[in-house]
Amino acid sequence: MSDHASHYGYIANKDDYLKRLRRIEGQARGLQKMIEEEQYCIDILTQVSAMTRALQSVALGLLDEHLSHCVVRAAAEGGAEADSKIEEASSAIARLVRS
Numbered sequence: 001m002s003d004h005a006s007h008y009g010y011i012a013n014k015d016d017y018l019k020r021l022r023r024i025e026g027q028a029r030g031l032q033k034m035i036e037e038e039q040y041c042i043d044i045l046t047q048v049s050a051m052t053r054a055l056q057s058v059a060l061g062l063l064d065e066h067l068s069h070c071v072v073r074a075a076a077e078g079g080a081e082a083d084s085k086i087e088e089a090s091s092a093i094a095r096l097v098r099s
Contacts, residue, residue, distance in 0.1 A: 020057070023054065
């Protein structure tokens, strides 16, 4: 863990993120069980869609906190760190849009 870990924007909401990710983990286990039990394709796809939306929600929350905390702080400091954080955020957004 880096020395900046205590400064990450999501730390204030860490427990909420963990709770949401545990729910998503449960959804993944539920999907496995649906396949094992040979349930109807559309029902499985509906659950995959719900899980995908849940993951996207976590990703967007983390991105928002990264922008409002890490990127804003780096931009205020300026220099190469600001450029790096903006490029990093831009790349993350591009990955999310493609997913």
